[in-house]
Structure formats: structure tokens, C-alpha cells
Amino acid sequence: MSDQQLPSIERVLLGPGPSLIAPRVMRAMTAPVLSHLDPDLVTLLDDVRARLTRVFKAPEGTLTIAMSGTGTSGMEAMVANLVGDGTRVLVVVGGYFGERLAEMCRRYGATVSRLDVEWGRAVDPAAVQAALRDGGQVDIVACVHAETSTGVLNPVKEIAALAHEHGALVIVDTVTSLGGHPVDVAGWGLDAVYSCTQKCVGAPSGMAPVAFTPAAQKRRVACRSFYLDLALLEDFWVRRKYHHTLSSTMIYALREALMAVEEEGLEERWARHERNHLALARGLAAIGLDLLPPPADRLWTLNAVRVPAGIDEAAARQRLLREFNIEVGAGLGPLAGKIWRVGLMGASSTPAMVVLFLGALEHVLRTMGHKGGSGAAAAALEALN
Amino acid sequence: MSDQQLPSIERVLLGPGPSLIAPRVMRAMTAPVLSHLDPDLVTLLDDVRARLTRVFKAPEGTLTIAMSGTGTSGMEAMVANLVGDGTRVLVVVGGYFGERLAEMCRRYGATVSRLDVEWGRAVDPAAVQAALRDGGQVDIVACVHAETSTGVLNPVKEIAALAHEHGALVIVDTVTSLGGHPVDVAGWGLDAVYSCTQKCVGAPSGMAPVAFTPAAQKRRVACRSFYLDLALLEDFWVRRKYHHTLSSTMIYALREALMAVEEEGLEERWARHERNHLALARGLAAIGLDLLPPPADRLWTLNAVRVPAGIDEAAARQRLLREFNIEVGAGLGPLAGKIWRVGLMGASSTPAMVVLFLGALEHVLRTMGHKGGSGAAAAALEALN
Numbered sequence: 001m002s003d004q005q006l007p008s009i010e011r012v013l014l015g016p017g018p019s020l021i022a023p024r025v026m027r028a029m030t031a032p033v034l035s036h037l038d039p040d041l042v043t044l045l046d047d048v049r050a051r052l053t054r055v056f057k058a059p060e061g062t063l064t065i066a067m068s069g070t071g072t073s074g075m076e077a078m079v080a081n082l083v084g085d086g087t088r089v090l091v092v093v094g095g096y097f098g099e100r101l102a103e104m105c106r107r108y109g110a111t112v113s114r115l116d117v118e119w120g121r122a123v124d125p126a127a128v129q130a131a132l133r134d135g136g137q138v139d140i141v142a143c144v145h146a147e148t149s150t151g152v153l154n155p156v157k158e159i160a161a162l163a164h165e166h167g168a169l170v171i172v173d174t175v176t177s178l179g180g181h182p183v184d185v186a187g188w189g190l191d192a193v194y195s196c197t198q199k200c201v202g203a204p205s206g207m208a209p210v211a212f213t214p215a216a217q218k219r220r221v222a223c224r225s226f227y228l229d230l231a232l233l234e235d236f237w238v239r240r241k242y243h244h245t246l247s248s249t250m251i252y253a254l255r256e257a258l259m260a261v262e263e264e265g266l267e268e269r270w271a272r273h274e275r276n277h278l279a280l281a282r283g284l285a286a287i288g289l290d291l292l293p294p295p296a297d298r299l300w301t302l303n304a305v306r307v308p309a310g311i312d313e314a315a316a317r318q319r320l321l322r323e324f325n326i327e328v329g330a331g332l333g334p335l336a337g338k339i340w341r342v343g344l345m346g347a348s349s350t351p352a353m354v355v356l357f358l359g360a361l362e363h364v365l366r367t368m369g370h371k372g373g374s375g376a377a378a379a380a381l382e383a384l385n
Numbered sequence: 386m387s388d389q390q391l392p393s394i395e396r397v398l399l400g401p402g403p404s405l406i407a408p409r410v411m412r413a414m415t416a417p418v419l420s421h422l423d424p425d426l427v428t429l430l431d432d433v434r435a436r437l438t439r440v441f442k443a444p445e446g447t448l449t450i451a452m453s454g455t456g457t458s459g460m461e462a463m464v465a466n467l468v469g470d471g472t473r474v475l476v477v478v479g480g481y482f483g484e485r486l487a488e489m490c491r492r493y494g495a496t497v498s499r500l501d502v503e504w505g506r507a508v509d510p511a512a513v514q515a516a517l518r519d520g521g522q523v524d525i526v527a528c529v530h531a532e533t534s535t536g537v538l539n540p541v542k543e544i545a546a547l548a549h550e551h552g553a554l555v556i557v558d559t560v561t562s563l564g565g566h567p568v569d570v571a572g573w574g575l576d577a578v579y580s581c582t583q584k585c586v587g588a589p590s591g592m593a594p595v596a597f598t599p600a601a602q603k604r605r606v607a608c609r610s611f612y613l614d615l616a617l618l619e620d621f622w623v624r625r626k627y628h629h630t631l632s633s634t635m636i637y638a639l640r641e642a643l644m645a646v647e648e649e650g651l652e653e654r655w656a657r658h659e660r661n662h663l664a665l666a667r668g669l670a671a672i673g674l675d676l677l678p679p680p681a682d683r684l685w686t687l688n689a690v691r692v693p694a695g696i697d698e699a700a701a702r703q704r705l706l707r708e709f710n711i712e713v714g715a716g717l718g719p720l721a722g723k724i725w726r727v728g729l730m731g732a733s734s735t736p737a738m739v740v741l742f743l744g745a746l747e748h749v750l751r752t753m754g755h756k757g758g759s760g761a762a763a764a765a766l767e768a769l770n
Contacts, residue, residue: 006429007419011418033396033403035398072611205421246590247455
């Protein structure tokens with residue numbers, strides 16, 4: 001067996017992540033390996049910390065590092081360092097990743113109360129306020145900013161303000177927003193925030209940026225995990241004390257991706273994600289397709305497209321993959337079979353990708369018997385001009 | 386800021402890991418990204434599982450996968466899935482990584498008993514037998530096969546047999562042995578084994594191969610960690626159920642490295658590591674240097690070289706780095722300042738690396754006033770012929 005089993009052409013990555021990687025990021029990964037304690041790597045780690053602080057807009061004193069694991073390790077790191085036996089956590093659950101947050105808090109010993117929200121709708125801050133007022137004191141409110149399973153953006157700024165009024169910290173999941181939607185840890189008063197590298201940031205998966213603010217640091221618990229213990233990780237990232245063999249390869253990729261983010265500019269990058277999302281929505285409407293969330297609740301980064309009546313979700317998805325080399329995601333949990341998840345994130349958020357996807361989808365649906373109109377790509381391009 | 390801060394020449398990696406990476410592995414990493422659920426990636430995951438099973442020599446029914454994290458995540462995965470509140474664990478502690486095993490077991494709620502061994506000596510199986518006989522029943526014996534902090538190889542086959550006589554499982558750390566020393570999970574009856582990718586296996590760091598045998602599976606506990614829960618990871622690797630966004634990039638590298646291991650052949654690869662280690666030891670002796678462990682206890686992969694009297698350990702190490710671009714490791718804990726840790730692992734285990742290192746070291750020591758003889762490289766080459 002040999003190289004021939006590696007992919008020979010670039011998959012068009014329009015699922016819930018990973019997204020397409022810019023060539024400069026791929027090239028950076030092939031730089032010679034440095035050890036985790038090499039003085040030249042330490043310089044790069046300092047640079048990555050500074051860049052993450054700016055991209056998160058984190059306040060002074062925040063520990064901004066990247067966990068050596070995927071976004072899920074970032075989620076678990078926040079929970080493991082803030083949740084112990086008996087910690088009271090209110091979790092906003094409006095999708096698969098809200099469920100995951102609740103499950104992780106439970107595993108770490110929390111008393112979990114849930115605020116369940118209909119999948120596909122943003123949480124109403126008034127509901128959070130009611131839960132905080134009527135549900136008894138909690139120590140932490142945990143919430144997903146950009147719910148990858150439903151395509152919904154939650155009002156985490158408002159939630160953070162309510163949590164603080166009640167003396168609680170907020171843990172916020174920005175896996176599908178950082179680099180694609182405004183995230184402002186300092187301005188919004190978020191306390192413990194995690195993300196991933198492979199969506200809007202633009203690197204391969206394998207690291208999880210986190211921002212652990214001074215407010216969170218003051219309320220840390222004895223961390224049961226050794227691998228995810230932020231005190232030990234701070235000893236490594238800041239004070240160069242060995243903890244684990246961090247991968248220089250992944251650091252090169254993450255740093256190059258963060259450089260590209262800052263060169264583009266955060267505001268322009270957010271605007272690009274918004275433009276391409278709106279164009280996609282317009283194109284979908286032209287062929288009679290709708291998104292799951294109402295317009296005000298929609299992510300720009302991940303589009304939950306309702307599967308039209310009479311169309312076999314999995315069959316259409318397979319055809320996109322086999323005929324057009326396009327990957328989109330399936331629905332999770334109660335949304336299985338009901339939506340496609342179309343990501344326009346990082347290097348995948350371009351007019352070209354919108355046109356390619358809409359052209360392919362229109363063809364596939366028409367040949368499967370869907371009668372919803374035509375001209376999706378043209379409608380999208382019109383929206384872009 | 387730009388590319389210029391990435392290393393422009395290959396660091397000569399002769400520390401405790403990472404080791405040098407073969408060009409074919411670097412190339413594999415740059416193949417187009419596939420998502421964690423892409424059917425083409427799934428084929429590669431099956432291939433990686435089969436290769437890991439052969440390299441570990443794992444028995445049928447073993448879960449052989451790679452954690453999405455470094456070797457330390459592999460250690461924690463074994464502990465998190467086998468150790469809960471009150472689990473009784475006997476930990477053999479003869480170095481830094483034995484200490485880490487004990488610490489992790491403690492964090493996961495174990496009642497830990499320690500069998501302390503002098504740093505730099507292998508554990509005597511008779512001492513394990515005595516501890517098992519006199520120390521009360523234990524559920525697990527945890528031991529490091531190749532102790533990276535001291536350069537010592539422990540008799541894990543004998544320890545596993547003793548543990549099983551007493552009804553205990555064994556957790557074994559093969560971070561610095563897998564691919565460089567014989568490891569035989571089935572033949573030796575090891576139960577839960579973890580390793581890393583960046584030492585003798587030959588890939589960048591970032592994944593942790595593990596072998597979780599049927600015997601271990603029967604005694605798993607409710608895993609507190611979500612990220613490291615082997616039941617969920619088996620659902621992903623075997624049954625394709627989403628758990629985390631595994632990095633295809635890291636899988637390409639690991640698979641290519643495992644292909645190279647199998648093409649060379651395990652027995653020939655072990656013999657290569659032995660030959661180069663013996664040559665290094667001969668060369669060191671020619672200039673009056675000794676290794677910390679006695680000959681029978683020595684690793685082939687990691688050489689703990691005693692710093693001669695009158696030499697400043699850190700200054701010599703800095704000169705190797707600055708004048709020759711060679712990285713070696715410092716001593717950890719009680720061995721700080723007393724040893725250099727010289728790794729000859731994977732692509733770093735070659736006669737050329739032995740000669741380069743010895744020539745550089747001899748020069749550095751002579752110019753620092755060490756009078757211990759000369760001709761280190763020649764002596765090493767003689768040993769190789």
C-alpha cells in the first residue's frame with residue numbers, strides 16, 4: 001500500500017468543518033519540526049498567544065493558549081477547570097453541542113439544570129433571566145454561541161450580562177464563530193471561551209484555542225484531568241515548564257492561519273462571512289429552499305438547509321460528494337434526515353464556493369424530481385453585487 | 386511578521402522527542418484535508434487500526450486506535466477508562482513518567498501504592514512480587530516500559546505475569562519503546578498500553594496510539610472524561626459515529642510513518658536502534674563518559690549520559706544547539722544538571738547521527754576543559770562494523 005490511498009484531489013469542504021485550508025497554511029506545516037521546549041518554538045508560542053488574545057479580544061491577564069486536541073478538548077478543558085462535584089451549572093441546550101456541554105458538566109460532577117430551547121431557534125435572554133431568577137443560585141451558565149448542529153447564533157453578550165448579575169460565570173462555545181462572527185471576550189464579559197482551528201480560523205483540526213480570563217482563573221477548581229489542567233498548561237506555555245510534547249507542526253499551521261486572519265482584518269473577515277451567507281440564502285430561496293432558523297437567528301458560518309419534501313437527504317448528499325466532490329454535513333439527532341449542514345467558513349467562504357454549491361445542488365435536486373425554481377447561482381451572485 | 390520566523394533549517398533532533406521525520410511523512414501531511422466522517426478517510430482509519438494492531442502485536446478484539454492528543458493524552462485515556470474512585474493501583478515509580486502515572490491515578494480517584502525504584506535502575510520483578518504479596522490486593526499495576534527520564538527499560542513482561550497471578554491488570558507506557566524496542570502486547574499479556582507518534586514511530590507529535598485489550602475492556606469504569614472515553618472513541622473509529630473532529634492531517638502522517646515501520650520490519654527496526662545505541666555507548670566510553678543505567682537496564686532509544694565533573698550541563702547543551710544545531714534533552718527532577726538525554730529514535734537513529742553527535746560533543750567538552758580521551762566517533766564506527 002502506498003500514497004495512492006491519500007486523496008488525490010482537494011475535497012470541496014462545505015460541511016460543518018473542517019473547512020478548506022489556504023496553501024500558505026499547508027506550507028507552514030511542512031517547516032522542520034522543533035521540540036516543545038526549543039527556544040525558537042517558544043518565540044512562536046508567545047506570538048500565538050498574542051494573536052489569540054487579539055482574535056478573542058480577550059482582556060489583560062487572560063490565559064490564551066491552544067489545547068493540544070480538537071475543539072472538544074477545549075470544551076472539556078473549560079469544564080474540567082471550572083466544574084467539580086456539586087458545582088451548579090445552568091446549561092442552555094438548543095442543539096447537539098449544548099447537549100454535549102451538559103453531558104460534560106455532568107461527568108465532572110456538576111448539578112446541571114437545563115434551559116431547553118427548540119432546536120433551530122436562538123435562546124431568548126428573557127428565558128435565561130427567568131431561569132436564573134426562579135431556578136436557584138447557579139455558579140456557571142454554559143452556552144453555545146454558534147450552534148453547529150442547528151445553524152443558530154445565540155445572544156451570548158446578553159446571557160453573560162444576566163449571568164454576572166446573578167454572580168455566575170459564563171462558559172461559551174465559539175467553535176463555529178471565532179474568525180467568522182464577532183466574538184468579543186472583553187467587551188461582552190465572557191469568562192471561559194473555547195474554539196477550534198478547522199472552521200473559521202483556517203487551520204487543520206488538532207488544536208483548540210481557549211481564553212480563560214482572570215475572572216475564571218479566580219474560580220478554578222482542582223482539575224481532575226492532568227492533560228487539560230490549565231495551571232499546568234500555563235506553566236508550560238508561559239513559564240516553559242514541560243507538560244506535554246506540543247506539536248510544532250500544529251503550531252506552525254495555527255500561527256499561519258491566525259496571521260492570515262489578522263492580515264484580512266477581523267471586521268472584514270466577519271463581513272465576508274456575512275456576505276456569502278446572505279448570497280447563499282438568496283440562492284437557496286430561488287429554488288424554493290429555506291433555512292431552519294428564522295433570519296434573525298441565523299449563523300453566517302453554518303447554514304442549516306431544510307431538505308425539501310420528497311427528497312432523500314442522504315442520497316442527495318451522496319450525489320454532491322460523488323458527482324461534484326462536495327462535502328456537506330448531515331443533520332444530527334432529531335434533525336437527521338431533515339437538514340443539510342452547509343458550512344461557509346474560512347477559506348470555504350467565497351462567492352466561488354457559493355456558486356459551485358448552488359449549481360451542484362440545483363442540478364441534483366432537479367434530477368431527483370424537485371420542482372422549486374431555477375437560477376440559484378445567478379440569484380446568489382446578484383445578492384453579492 | 387511572516388514565514389521568516391519558521392525554522393529555516395532542519396534541527397538535528399537528538400533529544401527525548403520529537404525525532405526527525407522522514408520526508409515521505411512530511412509529504413503525506415500535505416495531502417488534501419478530509420473530514421472526520423468522509424468515506425475516504427474512514428478507509429484510512431481502518432488501515433491505521435490494522436497497522437497499529439500489528440505494531441503493538443495486540444490480541445484479537447483489542448481496540449487499537451490513536452487518541453487525538455499527545456502521548457500524555459494516551460496515558461490519561463488508559464487511566465480514565467480503568468481507574469475510578471477507590472480503584473487500587475500499584476505504580477512502579479522509577480522516574481518522571483512513573484511519577485506522572487501515579488499522579489494521574491490519584492487525580493482519577495485511585496488508592497495509589499507506590500513501588501519506588503532508584504532513578505536510573507530497572508525495577509526488580511522480585512520487588513513487584515513482594516509488593517503484590519505484602520501490600521494488599523490491587524486492581525491495577527501501572528508501569529513505564531521505557532522511562533524517558535532515566536533511559537531505563539523495565540521488565541514489563543515479568544511484571545504483567547506477576548500482576549495477572551494476583552488478579553490485577555497492567556497499564557504500560559510504551560511512549561519511548563514502541564517502534565524502537567520489542568513490544569508484544571499479546572505475547573506479554575499487557576492489558577492497556579499507550580504510546581506516542583513523535584519518537585520511534587516517526588511522525589510529528591499530536592496523536593497517541595493505544596491498545597486497549599479485551600481484558601481491559603471487561604474492567605472499564607465509567608469514564609469521567611468525555612474526550613478520552615474509549616467507548617465513545619470506539620463508536621467513532623469502528624462504528625463511524627461522530628465524537629470529535631479527528632485531524633486527517635495527523636492521520637496521514639501517522640499512517641505513512643506506520644507504513645515505513647512495516648516496510649523496514651519491526652525486528653530490523655529494533656535491531657537498528659540497538660546497534661546505534663551500542664555504537665553511541667562505545668563512542669562515549671572512548672571520551673570517558675558513561676550512561677546512568679547499568680548496561681542491562683539501558684534503553685536503545687534514549688541514552689541518559691552522565692555529565693562529567695567540572696562541565697556545566699546547560700552551557701554544553703546550549704553550545705550543541707548554537708554551534709551544531711543539535712538538540713539534546715536536559716535531566717528532569719533530581720537528574721537536572723546531572724545528565725543529558727540523547728535520543729536515537731526513528732529517523733534519528735542512524736550511524737550518521739551517532740557520528741555527528743559524538744564529534745560535536747567531543748569538541749564542545751574538550752574546549753570546556755574536559756580531559757577524557759578522544760576518538761569518540763571513530764570508536765562508535767568501529768562498533769558498527
